[in-house]
Amino acid sequence: MRAKKHAKKRKWLKVTGIIFLLILIVGGAYAYYVYHTLNKSVESMHDPIDREKSDKRTKDVKFTEKDPFSVLLLGVDERSNDAGRSDSLIVLTINPEQESVKMVSIPRDTLTEIVGKGYEDKINHAYxxxxxxxxxxxxxxxxxxxxxxxxxxxxxxxxxIVNAVGGVTVNNDLAFSDGGFTFEEGQIELNGDEALAFARMRKKDPRGDFGRQLRQREVIQAIIKEGASVSSLWRFDNIFEALGNNVKTNLTFDEMVDIQKHYKAAAKDMEQIKIDGGSGQTIDGIWYYVVPEEEVQRIQSLLKEHMEI
Structure with a gap:
């Protein structure tokens, strides 16, 4: 039962990270002011890391020059006496000149080399x-x-975070019950618990993951709308407290402000790139998700082009 509960919760991990990044990108002048007045909350998110400069990055990213950059979103299930695992991994590449964001979700069981270990394993084990x-x-x-x-x-x-913005209103195109809640078709209002159940349901939707992704986008857009509304301005202390409690990033305060200034246009077009053609394989008694090399190269080419490298 506990395993099932954790499996359901991890479905929504990636959404919270996307919400954080999109709010950062599309925030307006008032958000800029809030970042300054609530500097303590923002600083609590900052988590610098000790990592050598990548040999794939020939020059430092300069937000003031609108350089394309990438972000790894990690949804982490951390338990006591356990280092935790990254149960959700999403890479976003942001290009302000093309006014676009590309998003790739990497299946957590993907078989790949674990850099620093010298052998292949599930990609989520790296964390x-x-x-x-x-x-x-x-x-x-x-x-x-x-x-x-x-x-x-x-x-x-x-x-x-949903509760911090005062709940959300979404348009539901499929009536269903799940997680102890009933969701009627049409415009409905959701609190945090309800939004989680609404967004993670898959098995009762004939569209499967596609239907779930539609609901997730509905909730993301609703949170951004609520966060940017005049009626929510007084809640920004709660919003940033929620982010500060649950989000860590190596982005500094000044870098966040620069992104807000120079990368708003990128949020106009957000494309989800799907990894296709993979298959489940059991190797030495362990199940892995194996992505064909040609598919890996296709994804690599799309992202390289978007990052102009």
Whole structure:
């Protein structure tokens, strides 16, 4: 039962990280002011890492010059006496000149080389073995692009963030019951618990993951809308407290401000790139998700082009 509960919760880990990044990108002048007045909350998110400069990055990223950059979103399930594992890994590449963001979700059981260990294993084990640094190095090697920054999200954080903005209103195109809640078709209002159940349901939707992704986007857009509304301005202390409690990143305060200034246009077009053609294989008694080399190269080429490298 506990395993099932954790499996459900991890479905929403990635969404919280995307919410954080999109709020950062699309925030307006008032958000700029809030970043300054609530500097303490923002600083609590900052988590510098000890990582050598990537050989895939020939020059430092300069936000003031609108350089394309990448972010690894890590949804982490950390338990007591356990290093935890990154149960959700998403890479976002941001190009302000093309006014676009590309997002690739990497299946957590993907078989790849664990950089620093010298052997292949499930990609989500990199975090357990070597923390954020090893996870970034391993994903960088898998995609063959520089991974510049990370955003790590505590799996419990999503509900707190939804509640911090005062709940959300979404348009539901499929009536269903799940997680002890009933969701009618049409426009509905959700608190944090309800939003989590709404967004993670898959088995009762004939569209499967596609339907779940639609609901996740509905909630993401609703949070951004609520966070940017005049009626929510007084809640920004709660919002940043929720982010500060549940989000860690190596982005500094000044870098956040620069992103807000120079990268707003990138949020106009957000494309989800799907890894296709993979298959489950049992190797030495362990199940892995194996991605064909030609598919890996296809994803690498798309991201390299978007990052202009």
């Amino acid at each position: 357990a073995f070597g923390g954020v640094e090893m996870a970034m190095d391993t994903v960088e090697n898998f995609l063959d692009i520089p991974i510049d920054y990370f955003v790590q999200v505590n799996m419990e954080g999503f509900e707190e």
